[in-house]
Amino acid sequence: IIKLYNNIIEAIILNGKFKGKYVLLPRIPMTPTDKPLEFKLLQFPVRLAFAMIINKSQGQLKQVCGLNFENSCFSHGQLLYMACSRIRKSSDLFVYAPQKEKQKILCNPYTYLT
Structure with missing residues (x-):
């Protein structure tokens, strides 16, 4: 808008x-x-959206990005790469993952929300 x-x-x-x-x-x-x-x-003929699937965001640049890996995902690496490429700075990416999922995701420079 x-x-x-x-x-x-x-x-x-x-x-x-x-x-x-x-x-x-x-x-x-x-x-x-x-x-x-x-x-x-x-x-207005619009639908408000606070969230977007990672694939849908392809080709867009975001100021801040938050990822929720609460539910298991079949390809964390690919999705994380795509999400990381949507932002300019690593400090603008926030990742939430339960303890068991954190072991599957390797991304030290990113902030975890726990």
């Missing part, structure tokens, strides 16, 4: 077919049909 206005969001698409495209997203009036009362919602 570049800028938020009252009725429009100015943004650039980060991935997918239209990656890099500049867009203006207007509020869209919606009238729910499954409610007994008739009313109109005015909302």
